[in-house]
Amino acid sequence: MSAKESTNDSPTTSPTILSFAKDLPNLCSLTGLFCAVLAIYFAILGVFSAAMIGLIWAVFFDWCDGLIARRMKGRTQEQSSFGGQLDSLIDIVSFGILPAVLLLSYGEFSLWFLPGAYVIVAAIAIRLSYFNVFGLNDDSTYMGLAADNNGIIFSLVFLVEGLISKTSFSVVLYIVCLSIAALNVAPIRTPKLAGRWFYVLIVLVLGLTAVYGSRLLNQ
Numbered sequence: 001m002s003a004k005e006s007t008n009d010s011p012t013t014s015p016t017i018l019s020f021a022k023d024l025p026n027l028c029s030l031t032g033l034f035c036a037v038l039a040i041y042f043a044i045l046g047v048f049s050a051a052m053i054g055l056i057w058a059v060f061f062d063w064c065d066g067l068i069a070r071r072m073k074g075r076t077q078e079q080s081s082f083g084g085q086l087d088s089l090i091d092i093v094s095f096g097i098l099p100a101v102l103l104l105s106y107g108e109f110s111l112w113f114l115p116g117a118y119v120i121v122a123a124i125a126i127r128l129s130y131f132n133v134f135g136l137n138d139d140s141t142y143m144g145l146a147a148d149n150n151g152i153i154f155s156l157v158f159l160v161e162g163l164i165s166k167t168s169f170s171v172v173l174y175i176v177c178l179s180i181a182a183l184n185v186a187p188i189r190t191p192k193l194a195g196r197w198f199y200v201l202i203v204l205v206l207g208l209t210a211v212y213g214s215r216l217l218n219q
Contacts, residue, residue, distance in 0.1 A: 020082045025069040029087050032061030036094035043098070043105045049212040049219070051102060052155050058094040059151040060205045062087070063198060088128050095150040096124030102154065103177050107170055116177045123181035124150065130185075142190050145183035149190075153180055155208055162215075 020026055039054030069075065069083055100117035107113030127144050137143055157176050161169050183190075193201075 025065040028065040032058045033090045043101045049215040052158050052212045055151050056155045056208045062148050091147045095147040096121045120181045123184040127184040
């Protein structure tokens, strides 16, 4: 066998798994995951104001990773593909599992709240799988409600928590959870919020952080 044939037959060396963690957009995604895990932790403890801060910052970093990726030059196709998969998996945690834990925890882990928790997780898993296959309808619309909207809606709904009875709010939360899940998989086109909307998100994140932070201080 010639040296040339031997070289062609040699296996291609794959990059290490952790080498992708050094990619800046992926670091941003992982920071968002950290925020979501913190939110899950506080949701289980019943400290919902802290959970809302973690949730809204998870939304912020979910937006940031895409913005950074689009502006970076020299990223390989492997880095781009890996980042897309990582972002999708983290979205399931941040905008599927986290809302489910919020619902279960607020319902004091009653069996009655389990169907709603399952529905929101299943819906976001189906929605993200569809997006991974078909992508955007065009440059400006999604099919179904985008996953990050789940976090924004939940963080806004919890502003009412404490203003009405716990029983009433648990019913509201259950209805919101099922409604969001239905919108995630609905055959409707929803706009992709980008551009100047990012500045709106920054104002929202800082504002909600201040509101929920003040609630924590007053507890």
